[in-house]
Each structure stands twice: as structure tokens, then as C-alpha cells.
Amino acid sequence: MPSELVAFQNPFLTPPMSAIFRKNAPDALGLSGGAYPSPSSLPPLSLPDSPASNRPRRRPYHFSTQCATVDNPDEKDQYGSSSVPIYQTATFKGLDGKFDYTRSGNPTRSHLQHHLAKIYSAQHAFTVSSGMAALDVITRLLKAGDEVIAGDDLYGGTNRLLTYLKEHNGVTVHHVDTTNPDLIVPLVQPGKTAMVLLESPTNPLLKIADLELICNYVHRIAPDALVVVDNTMMSPYLQRPLELGADIVYDSGTKYLSGHHDLMAGVVCCNRGDIGKQIGFIINAVGNALSPFDSFLLLRGIKTLAIRMDRQQRSAMAVATFLDTHGFKVHYPGLQNHPGKGIHDRLANGPGAVLSFVTGDKALSERIVGATRLWGISVSFGAVNSLISMPCAMSHASIDPAVRAARGLPEDLIRLCVGIEDPQDLIDDLENAIMEAGVTLPSIMPSIVEPFSPIRGEPWAPPPLIFAPQPVLEERRKPTHPHWFISAPGKVILFGEHAVVHGVTAIGASVDLRCYALASHREDGYISLHLPDLNDWYHEWLIDELPWDSVTPTRIGEDHGPTLDPRLMDAINNRALPKSVNEERFARAKAAVTAFLYIYMILRPDTKAKPSFRFTTRSTLPIGAGLGSSASYSACVAAVNLIFAKRTTLTEPVRRRLNSEATISYTIKHDGRRAIPTEVADEVNKWAFVAEKVMHGNPSGVDNTVSVHGGAIAYKRAVNGSKGGMDGLHGFRSVKFLLTDSQVPRDTKKLVANVATRLKDDPNRGADVLDAIQAISIEGFRALSDPEIPRETLLAGLSKLIKQNHAFLKELGASHISLEEICELTDEFGLCTKLTGAGGGGCAVTLIPDDFYDDSLRILMDKLVEAGYQPYLTTVGGSGLGVYPVTGDPTPEEKEQLHRDFVGQPRMGLAKWAEEQGGWLYV
Numbered sequence: 001m002p003s004e005l006v007a008f009q010n011p012f013l014t015p016p017m018s019a020i021f022r023k024n025a026p027d028a029l030g031l032s033g034g035a036y037p038s039p040s041s042l043p044p045l046s047l048p049d050s051p052a053s054n055r056p057r058r059r060p061y062h063f064s065t066q067c068a069t070v071d072n073p074d075e076k077d078q079y080g081s082s083s084v085p086i087y088q089t090a091t092f093k094g095l096d097g098k099f100d101y102t103r104s105g106n107p108t109r110s111h112l113q114h115h116l117a118k119i120y121s122a123q124h125a126f127t128v129s130s131g132m133a134a135l136d137v138i139t140r141l142l143k144a145g146d147e148v149i150a151g152d153d154l155y156g157g158t159n160r161l162l163t164y165l166k167e168h169n170g171v172t173v174h175h176v177d178t179t180n181p182d183l184i185v186p187l188v189q190p191g192k193t194a195m196v197l198l199e200s201p202t203n204p205l206l207k208i209a210d211l212e213l214i215c216n217y218v219h220r221i222a223p224d225a226l227v228v229v230d231n232t233m234m235s236p237y238l239q240r241p242l243e244l245g246a247d248i249v250y251d252s253g254t255k256y257l258s259g260h261h262d263l264m265a266g267v268v269c270c271n272r273g274d275i276g277k278q279i280g281f282i283i284n285a286v287g288n289a290l291s292p293f294d295s296f297l298l299l300r301g302i303k304t305l306a307i308r309m310d311r312q313q314r315s316a317m318a319v320a321t322f323l324d325t326h327g328f329k330v331h332y333p334g335l336q337n338h339p340g341k342g343i344h345d346r347l348a349n350g351p352g353a354v355l356s357f358v359t360g361d362k363a364l365s366e367r368i369v370g371a372t373r374l375w376g377i378s379v380s381f382g383a384v385n386s387l388i389s390m391p392c393a394m395s396h397a398s399i400d401p402a403v404r405a406a407r408g409l410p411e412d413l414i415r416l417c418v419g420i421e422d423p424q425d426l427i428d429d430l431e432n433a434i435m436e437a438g439v440t441l442p443s444i445m446p447s448i449v450e451p452f453s454p455i456r457g458e459p460w461a462p463p464p465l466i467f468a469p470q471p472v473l474e475e476r477r478k479p480t481h482p483h484w485f486i487s488a489p490g491k492v493i494l495f496g497e498h499a500v501v502h503g504v505t506a507i508g509a510s511v512d513l514r515c516y517a518l519a520s521h522r523e524d525g526y527i528s529l530h531l532p533d534l535n536d537w538y539h540e541w542l543i544d545e546l547p548w549d550s551v552t553p554t555r556i557g558e559d560h561g562p563t564l565d566p567r568l569m570d571a572i573n574n575r576a577l578p579k580s581v582n583e584e585r586f587a588r589a590k591a592a593v594t595a596f597l598y599i600y601m602i603l604r605p606d607t608k609a610k611p612s613f614r615f616t617t618r619s620t621l622p623i624g625a626g627l628g629s630s631a632s633y634s635a636c637v638a639a640v641n642l643i644f645a646k647r648t649t650l651t652e653p654v655r656r657r658l659n660s661e662a663t664i665s666y667t668i669k670h671d672g673r674r675a676i677p678t679e680v681a682d683e684v685n686k687w688a689f690v691a692e693k694v695m696h697g698n699p700s701g702v703d704n705t706v707s708v709h710g711g712a713i714a715y716k717r718a719v720n721g722s723k724g725g726m727d728g729l730h731g732f733r734s735v736k737f738l739l740t741d742s743q744v745p746r747d748t749k750k751l752v753a754n755v756a757t758r759l760k761d762d763p764n765r766g767a768d769v770l771d772a773i774q775a776i777s778i779e780g781f782r783a784l785s786d787p788e789i790p791r792e793t794l795l796a797g798l799s800k801l802i803k804q805n806h807a808f809l810k811e812l813g814a815s816h817i818s819l820e821e822i823c824e825l826t827d828e829f830g831l832c833t834k835l836t837g838a839g840g841g842g843c844a845v846t847l848i849p850d851d852f853y854d855d856s857l858r859i860l861m862d863k864l865v866e867a868g869y870q871p872y873l874t875t876v877g878g879s880g881l882g883v884y885p886v887t888g889d890p891t892p893e894e895k896e897q898l899h900r901d902f903v904g905q906p907r908m909g910l911a912k913w914a915e916e917q918g919g920w921l922y923v
């Protein structure tokens with residue numbers, strides 16, 4: 001080792017020396033380099049100049065180019081302004097100008113209408129104050145005695161206006177299922193039918209009407225009838241009904257055209273001059289033309305229409321597929337199973353970004369809608385933000401419930417309007433809401449959303465989705481859980497071990513090393529336990545031969561008392577433990593087996609209900625090294641037994657009939673998100689603590705609490721009437737730690753007992769030491785929860801506290817010569833170390849500052865290995881208890897194979913293998 005490294009001192013004691021192991025942050029990040037050109041160094045963007053005669057003819061611009069290029073050669077701005085100005089004026093001076101009064105005409109609105117006509121391929125475009133104002137203008141073309149044919153799945157507002165016309169203006173309205181042209185044809189009558197009002201896709205059931213075919217039929221039978229299409233769901237980017245033969249198309253500009261829900265607007269477009277003239281006249285007469293400011297906003301929104309829509313419909317496809325794959329009945333024309341997909345694909349350039357689905361239960365739908373966080377509960381659609389609604393209670397509430405029912409509008413229908421947020425976030429939020437509402441979902445989608453990449457010009461195609469094989473519906477109907485995977489992390493205690501047993505606050509966090517368990521149903525009346533990490537210990541018991549006469553069963557909801565049941569402990573020791581646990585090589589197994597049997601037996605609410613299963617555990621944690629291997633094992637034992645005893649909601653493979661065909665159950669991969677309810681975690685933690693008591697005698701409960709809840713916590717045990725509890729901590733997660741296993745075996749139970757004896761032998765000094773450790777923990781807690789504290793100060797302060805805490809633990813007799821050597825070795829690198837866990841060997845924890853050189857760390861790790869220790873670099877604060885209920889109906893051979901695979905995984909590959917098995921739910 002270079003001599004200057006030996007000379008290096010703690011940076012907090014002598015700050016200027018830090019340069020030896022620390023990085024110079026700005027240089028390390030390369031911030032001084034000029035990797036990105038500054039905007040001023042980029043060539044200016046130039047629009048195409050006018051074609052010279054010898055150049056090839058330019059192709060027409062694509063839609064997105066047209067949207068972005070607002071240009072009206074007839075109305076050039078006098079100053080060449082790049083953005084159309086807002087002519088916020090009611091009147092215009094002069095007698096011969098183009099404009100006189102804004103109700104009749106305004107340059108901003110005129111620009112907008114020119115732009116809309118261009119993108120709608122229309123001869124005439126008008127803008128009014130809302131989508132309903134657009135329909136009002138159009139229906140003013142009707143007169144008493146006229147007949148209108150309209151869909152039966154119409155927007156509530158449209159329905160309301162038609163009802164008004166029926167009741168007050170003598171217009172007859174026929175509602176039919178417009179997805180079936182055969183139902184329309186008999187209603188079309190020359191001389192009588194004045195208007196056929198269509199939506200496709202319909203709102204909110206996303207039914208498809210063959211606009212082209214219907215236009216054809218109607219015009220042949222009743223040439224004077226006008227086919228009017230509400231194109232709001234599609235926008236002109238995806239569908240241009242005038243090109244399909246419609247006479248008038250209208251659009252609520254409030255939706256996709258604007259895209260931001262910051263204005264109300266309606267658009268009316270047509271090709272026929274006579275209709276255009278009438279519409280222009282009505283708008284001027286009624287006075288509902290769009291205001292200059294809203295015209296400006298709408299023009300601005302249209303520029304990004306194509307790019308928004310691309311993104312939104314890609315995400316909608318992902319959301320629809322997610323729901324569909326999980327057994328919901330989804331209405332979305334992008335899905336292969338949509339009955340109108342073929343027609344829609346012919347009429348439109350994409351399925352759009354609105355979809356709806358049913359859950360089979362109105363209350364469940366309400367809970368799902370209420371539980372979403374990212375999806376705004378709101379009427380309307382088309383904005384950049386995603387919205388969720390229940391049409392029957394919101395946008396379609398104005399339709400009489402009986403009429404809604406007659407038109408097949410389900411009360412439990414949820415409508416989703418997908419925005420531009422990250423699609424994975426949207427799916428995650430929906431998935432969480434569904435689960436919060438009480439449904440567990442299947443694990444069949446390891447990755448649903450590819451990263452967004454915009455498409456240019458080419459026809460829309462659904463995003464490539466990556467799926468694991470979908471279970472067929474038949475399989476979904478029998479959601480048996482032949483296997484359960486469980487896992488729980490180990491922990492590192494930063495401050496307060498040992499003292500925590502006596503009521504002092506401890507601070508601990510989960511580490512990314514875990515205990516894994518696999519439990520499978522057996523049908524032969526045996527219970528078996530396999531501990532491959534403990535010299536491959538295995539035993540199976542005939543369940544009926546266990547000492548049931550010594551069990552006082554704990555009823556569901558009842559807690560275990562503060563002490564272990566001595567009768568049961570005796571019975572297990574004397575009548576259930578096989579002789580093998582007394583063999584030297586299985587010395588570590590005894591406690592683990594006793595804890596398993598104790599929990600298995602005491603959790604029987606009824607001694608007749610004795611589930612038969614096999615239980616195998618593996619750990620990536622060093623066992624008995626102070627990293628909470630026993631707590632993570634205890635958490636697995638508790639969870640599995642609660643599951644098999646049907647004492648937690650996780651036991652019921654949540655079966656919920658969602659609609660007539662599908663049943664869903666199963667789970668989804670959660671990547672550490674909180675998907676197991678806190679009540680379930682608390683229940684598991686209670687019983688994990690009981691298992692810890694069996695193994696440790698007098699544990700504080702900190703280890704199992706960290707293991708079950710994950711993350712980082714401050715934990716206080718309730719002692720002598722003082723209140724206990726836990727508090728989450730957030731500033732811990734990003735701190736890097738080196739854990740060094742001294743490889744010296746030790747026994748937590750004995751060490752805890754030794755410390756207790758010391759405290760008793762010298763109570764005054766003992767009280768001072770406990771007070772000092774309490775002060776250290778509280779100071780650590782305060783610093784870790786203070787968002788304002790500069791990171792460097794935080795890490796420096798924590799390092800000092802680590803050093804101080806270790807000195808007190810040494811005084812309590814919890815250290816070991818090997819731990820002292822690790823402290824010295826790391827101290828040479830200016831780092832602070834303490835024992836963690838019970839000490840007496842086991843592991844030491846060293847805080848690694850952010851700017852500590854990787855090379856220095858490597859040298860340090862090499863030195864530790866040379867000295868016979870095993871260092872691990874770890875992250876802290878990850879997920880707690882994880883559960884993965886495997887679904888299916890495996891053969892006995894397949895069950896056997898899964899256990900063999902589990903046992904056969906090398907320790908290094910175990911975490912990855914388990915993760916790849918499927919969808920884990922985490923606390």
C-alpha cells in the first residue's frame with residue numbers, strides 16, 4: 001500500500017486531506033467538457049424554399065407537418081409574426097376592411113378556420129364556442145317534421161340536445177345501433193330523413209360504425225339527408241369523415257385538437273358550399289363564434305396534435321392490452337378481439353386514446369376509480385393528462401338510467417382517456433388502484449411498454465408488446481396456487497443494536513440480500529422442511545403424529561402472548577424434533593426447525609385443519625453474521641404459515657368474477673412497490689417476531705420489522721411501560737455501505753444475554769451507555785430525516801456517529817478482535833466502521849462517502865479479503881417481504897422439478913432466478 005494512504009486521516013477530522021480517495025466531482029462528471037453544442041452553434045432551421053422549375057415536384061406534406069405549419073397566404077401578418085396574433089378586439093375601424101365586428105369575423109379565428117379546413121381536407125371550417133354549440137349550429141338546419149337517425153351509444157350532451165329538439169321542435173329522433181347498417185337502412189326515408197348523426201368509435205363503448213358504408217346507403221336512399229359525424233374521439237389526424245362521404249363533420253375542439261383542457265371550442269367542417277353558407281349564417285346570427293383568445297389557444301394546440309395523438313394512442317394500446325390480458329372486458333378498437341377492428345382499420349389511421357372496460361361490479365369500479373392517483377377523475381377527454389371516469393355517473397349521467405340500461409350502457413363501465421404521461425406509470429397506477437380496490441392480478445406481463453419513440457409518417461401500428469405466454473381463460477378459472485414463493489431481506493443496523501433490546505431507539509435498513517422460501521401443497525398428510533443452507537437438513541413429519549395435545553391454538557385475529565408457550569416448546573423439543581438436530585453438523589438447524597414447528601402448530605385455528613405442504617428455504621445472506629438471516633427466515637416462516645393456515649388475505653387467491661367470462665386472480669411483478677397491504681405486513685411481522693423469540697430468546701423485534709417492512713426505519717421496543725413503534729426514514733436509501741463479514745461465527749442469543757448481564761452488573765454505567773446510544777440514534781434519525789441537510793455534512797456526521805456507536809458497543813462487550821481489525825483497516829482509508837447486529841464476530845458496516853474513489857474501494861476490499869474477511873458492497877432500503885403465488889396446475893413431476901431447481905441454484909444466481917420466476921408482490 002502506498003505510504004500516503006497509511007497517513008490518510010478521517011476527512012471530518014482533517015478536511016483538506018480528502019483528495020486522496022475522493023473524486024473531484026465536476027471533473028468526474030465531465031461537466032467541464034463541451035459534449036453538447038449550444039443552441040447558438042446549431043444551424044438555423046429553414047423551411048423549404050419555393051421549387052425551382054428544374055427541381056422535382058415536392059410531395060404533399062404529411063399531416064404532422066401540416067399541423068405544425070400555420071400559414072395562410074391570404075392573410076399575411078403585417079409584421080411577419082411567427083405566431084398568429086390575438087386580435088382581441090370586438091370591432092374594426094373603417095368601412096371597407098375585411099373585418100368589422102368579431103361576432104362576424106376576426107383575423108385570429110379566420111387563421112384558425114383556414115388551418116382547420118386544411119387539416120380536415122374541408123372546403124369550409126367554422127369554429128364556435130363549444131362542441132355542443134357546433135351540434136346546435138348543425139341541428140338548426142333541421143325543421144319541424146324532420147327525422148333524425150342517431151346512434152344508441154351517444155355522448156350524453158348530444159342525447160340531451162336531441163331530446164330537446166324532439167320535445168320542443170317537432171323533430172323525430174330514432175336511436176339505433178349504428179354498428180349495424182341493417183338497422184339504419186329501414187329507417188332512412190326519402191323526404192323525411194333529414195339527418196343521420198353518427199359517432200365512430202362511439203363514446204363510451206367504442207363501438208364502430210361503418211361510416212363509409214352508411215354514407216353510401218343514406219345518400220342512395222335519401223339524397224337530401226345529411227350525414228353528420230361527430231369525430232371528436234378521433235380528431236382529423238386519425239379519421240377524416242368528409243373523405244368517407246360525410247356531409248358535415250364536427251369536433252369538440254376542447255378535446256384532442258386543443259389537447260390541454262384549457263379552452264372550450266367546437267369545429268364544424270363541410271365541403272358543400274350551400275351547407276357552408278347556412279352554417280356561416282347561423283353562427284353569425286346566433287353569435288356563438290369562437291373568441292379571439294380561444295382561437296389563438298386552439299391554433300396553438302393543433303400544432304402538436306399529431307405528436308400528442310401518437311403518444312397517447314400508443315399508451316392507450318398498452319393500457320388496453322394490460323387490462324385485456326388480465327381478464328377485463330375491454331372496449332378498444334386497437335385490440336384484435338374488438339368486433340369492429342376490421343372496419344375501423346379501414347376508416348381510420350389508428351384506434352385513438354380512449355378506451356373503456358367493465359369490472360362486473362359497480363362498487364368495485366367506483367373503488368378502482370377512487371383509488372387511482374395519476375388518472376384524474378374527470379369528464380371529457382383528449383387532454384395531455386390521463387383521465388378516468390364512470391360515464392354513467394358523469395358524462396352520461398344526463399341519460400335516464402332506464403334508457404342507459406336499454407342501450408346497454410353498463411353501470412360499472414370505466415372510461416379511460418390516456419394522456420402523454422409515461423405509459424408504465426399509468427399502468428402502474430391503474431394496477432395499484434385495481435389491487436387497492438381488492439383484486440389481485442396475474443403475473444403475465446414482465447414488460448408491457450416499450451420506451452416511447454415517435455413514429456413519423458408511417459401508418460400507425462400497435463407498439464410491440466412483450467408478453468410471457470397468456471394463460472388461456474380455462475386456466476384462469478382455476479386459480480390454484482400449488483406453490484408460493486416468499487422472500488424477505490436481511491438488515492443492517494446503523495445505530496442502536498443491543499441497546500434496542502433495552503428500549504433504546506435503533507436505526508436499521510433492509511439490505512439487498514434475502515432469504516427465499518418455496519412452499520408447495522402436498523396431499524399426503526405430511527409436512528416437510530428442507531434447509532439446504534444448513535448442511536442440507538431435511539425432515540418430514542406425519543402431521544397427525546405431531547404433539548397436537550400440547551397446542552393451545554390461536555384463533556384468527558388473536559395475538560400471541562408476550563412469552564412463548566412453554567408446553568408447546570417442551571413438546572416440540574421432546575416429541576417432534578428429530579434426532580438429527582443434535583448432530584454437530586446440524587447445530588444451526590435446531591433453532592430454525594423449532595421455530596418452524598412452533599409457528600406451524602400454534603397458527604392452527606382448529607387443530608383439525610392441518611395443511612400439508614413442503615417448505616424449502618435458501619438464503620443469499622451470510623447466516624449468523626449479524627445481517628438478520630434469522631429474521632428474514634422468520635419472516636418467510638411466518639408468511640408461509642399464515643398463508644397455508646388461511647389467516648391472511650394473501651391466502652385466498654383472490655377470486656373475483658369480473659364479467660361473465662373471466663375470473664382474475666394472480667399477481668404482478670412489483671419491483672419493490674408497496675403492493676402488500678400494511679395490515680398483512682403487520683400480521684406477518686407479529687408472527688415473525690414470535691419465530692425470532694423461538695430462535696433468539698429475547699429479541700427486540702427490530703430485525704423482523706425491517707425484514708418484513710423493508711426500507712429504513714427507526715425502531716423502538718416497548719419496554720417497562722414505554723411506548724414502542726416504528727418510523728419510516730427516507731434519507732438512507734442512497735447511502736452506500738460496505739459490509740464486511742468477519743467470518744467469525746457467533747450466536748445472537750448468547751451475545752444478547754451477555755450484554756444484558758453487563759448492564760445488570762454495572763447499572764449506572766449501563767444506563768449512561770444506553771443514554772449515549774439513544775442520543776446517537778436520535779441524532780442519526782434527525783440527520784437522516786432532514787431534507788435540508790447538505791449531503792456531505794450528513795455523511796460526515798453519520799460517519800462520526802458510527803465511530804462513537806462502535807466504541808459503546810465495544811464497551812458492552814459486543815465486539816471481537818476480528819471486528820477491531822476491520823475497523824482499523826477501514827480507518828486507514830479514512831472510513832468509519834462499526835459492528836452491526838449482535839457482534840461477537842459477524843459483520844461490520846462501513847459508510848462509503850459518495851466521492852470515495854472506486855479504485856480505493858477496490859484496494860480496501862482486496863486488503864479485507866487478504867486478511868480473511870468477506871466484504872460486500874450493498875445498497876440498503878429495498879423492499880421488505882415479497883410474495884409470489886404461482887398459479888397453474890402442475891403435475892407432481894413439475895412440482896418436484898421446481899423444488900430441485902430452487903435448491904440447485906448457485907447462491908450467486910438465486911436472486912435473479914427467483915425474480916425471473918414471475919410476479920412478486922412486495923410490502
Ligand SMILES: Nc1ncnc2c1ncn2[C@@H]1O[C@H](COP(=O)(O)OP(=O)(O)OP(=O)(O)O)[C@@H](O)[C@H]1O
Nearest residue numbers: 588592619624625626627628629630633748837838
Ligand atoms: N436460510 C436459513 N435457513 C434456515 N435457518 C436459517 C436461515 N437463515 C438463518 N437461519 C437460522 O437463524 C440462525 C442465525 O441467527 P442469528 O441471529 O445468530 O444470526 P443473524 O440473524 O444472521 O444475525 P443477527 O441476529 O445478529 O442479525 C441460524 O443459526 C439458523 O437457525
Ligand SMILES: C[C@@](O)(CCO)CC(=O)[O-]
Nearest residue numbers: 497498699700701837838
Ligand atoms: C443484537 C440485536 O439488537 C440486533 C440483532 O440484529 C438483537 C435484537 O435487537 O433483537
